[in-house]
Amino acid sequence: GSEQSGSLEVRGLRVTFDGFTAVDGVDLTVGAGDLRFLIGPNGAGKTTLVDAVTGLARATGSVRFDGRELLGSSVQKIARAGIGRTFQTAAVFEELTVLQNLDIAAGAGRGIATLLRQRATVPESVERALETTGLTAHRDKPAGTLAHGQKQWLEIGMLLVQDVRLLLLDEPVAGMSHDEREATGRLLEEVAEEHTVVVIEHDMDFLRSFARSVTVLHAGAVLSEGTVAEVRADPRVQEVYLGH
Ligand code: ADP
DSSP, X not given: OTTOOOOEEEEXXXXXXXXXXXXXXXXXXXXXXXXXXXXXXXXXXXXXXXXXXXXXXXXXXXXXXXXXXXXXXXXXXXXXXXXXEEOSSOOOOTTSBHHHHHHHHHTBTBOXXXXXXXXXXXXXXXXXXXXXXXXXXXXXXXXXXXXXXXXXXXXHHHHHTTTOSEEEEESTTTTOOHHHHHHHHHHHHHHTTTSEEEEEOOOHHHHHHHOSEEEEEETTEEEEEEOHHHHHHOHHHIIIIIOO
């Protein structure tokens, strides 16, 4: 709705590694509640852009989240501001159950002893995340025994319980089966009802079904932006991205 927060405004973002410019003056506006896909060939700068937004990569320019400047802030401070992120390899506690993983994420910042103590009741946020991610029936399984797709959904669930308003997901459907991809698409649509979501993705078929808007990066810069149909029709996109 109109009161939803979680808007991202990136201006003139630049990241260099030893004189090599990986992100070259990117402007990117993602409105609250958008489900934006970030595409582009390998090496286009997608992951580095997300690294810069989350404080992992040093950058110049401006990164505003709900109007507040975050560039130069620590990874921890940016996470506390409400920006959550996943990596291509799911980072879950394999030995702990699904429920314990969510519980720990929900209590991030509290003492580990408190977190590991058996709780009489499951927090509401954890119940909701179990439901949203379709993991309710698996709550007592060690996360290490989950299927690849389920681990990715658990990781998204771990962001949902943390009061995150913007989720940045790095290739969440990589390595997934067709059915897992479809389920992930529906999960992202549901998450985007209450959050802003930015997804790095390669699979054009997946994009076609689920993206609300697309930004195409090439050589560290924004090449094209619009609906799936608009960017697919853009000759510059066809040349660098779809042409091979
Ligand atoms: P994408 O995610 O679109 O595949 P990346 O953001 O991973 O692209 O990489 C963009 C460019 O920056 C690539 O040329 C890559 O080799 C380079 N790069 C990324 N991280 C580093 C780093 N830590 N040091 C040096 N170069 C890097």
